[in-house]
Amino acid sequence: MDFSSLVTAMPGLVSGMMLTLKLLVLAIVGGVALGTLLALARLSHNKLLSNLAGFYVNYFRSIPLLLVITWFYFVVPFIIGWLTGTNEPIGAFYSCLVAFMMFEAAYYCEIVRAGIQSISRGQVNAAYALGMTYSQTMRLVILPQAFRKMTPLLLQQSIILFQDTSLVYAVGLMDFLNSARSAGDIVGELHQFLLFAGLVYFIISFGASTLVKRLQKRLTV
């Protein structure tokens, strides 16, 4: 097999990887933020709030990610256009980003919820007894401890997200996998490019996973 055409195609592959990473990082940040809010809502004493959040989580965990991606690409712009009366397309990148954020938030929510529940009730009482409000207690006392405990799990979930970003190919976004596929198609060497893409995904995911395991060991000691 001849891999020389890979070198020629490298700029395209690199820009594909940049898009993948940009999508990944923004989706993690948005997903964890939304997931944390959902977790707080699920743990709320307000029945309506906790039921709504529970429904959200169960709903998104019960449908395929690919469906969410296509749904946001085709349906949401239509609804927004219908609501605002304009006809501006959102674009594949932003519709995918929103889809990933909302989908992953359901998974991050469960991790954050478990993290918060692992902190003893006594810590909440101690913060309250010092005069802190609910929001201060969460921001200054509970979440910092919870996030410390759940960092390994959040990272593992993010590695899965990294692999799942390749699904954007369904709406034609040129991420790393799609760039490799299309470059391979053009030069007629699809196998080499797909093998290469597989190797890159493996190295990044496996490497990150190994690092997370090491971090986990350090945190538990």
Added chain:
Amino acid sequence: MISIKNVSKWYGDFQVLTDCTTEVSKGEVVVVCGPSGSGKSTLIKCVNGLEPFQSGDIIVDGISVGSPKTDLPKLRSRVGMVFQHFELFPHLSITDNLALAQIKVLGRKEDEAKKKGLALLDRVGLSAHAAKFPGQLSGGQQQRVAIARALAMDPIAMLFDEPTSALDPEMINEVLDVMVQLAHEGMTMMCVTHEMGFARKVANRVIFMDKGAIVEDANKDEFFGSPRSERAQAFLSKILQH
């Protein structure tokens, strides 16, 4: 200062507090004792609103704890509380544990809060440990820090919820010493504790609880000398036997 009026509390159908009424005046030290499950911890947690109660009322410095209109965080910031399991914040250094609520709740400047925290740390004999984290201290040391943390808020009264129950025997005295010193300085204190030696030494009054009710509420000498209720007599004879 603290007046508890006919407080009752239920968990579902189970009544944990039954018509509790008592008073803690300014500068008074009141010890609450009784067998486990008698509701002492629940009662003291009602005083600063950590536990809600369904009937009766508690008035702290003229403010009703039970009223939905009360700004509970503000009221709590004026009442110090020390817990059985210390509850220092493990992700913060001792200095930050002492300063956090002063800064975020009372709005003190950072250097002012840290200075105050260090002064109190010195008072409980731990100034050498300011930069450490809670996990690096012994239980007795952590509890002394917890007392200093509560004092840093300049409380009008202090609540102690079994402050020595989770400690190794040789660490109990270092914590009790700090509490005795506080009592001598005139701090208003309500202490749930089994330390009868402490009660004898500094308490003005002793409250004995059983099955969620206040069975005996007497001044110290009366309580230890001639408890009226049989339940308190039995309790005292058991714990003072050795």
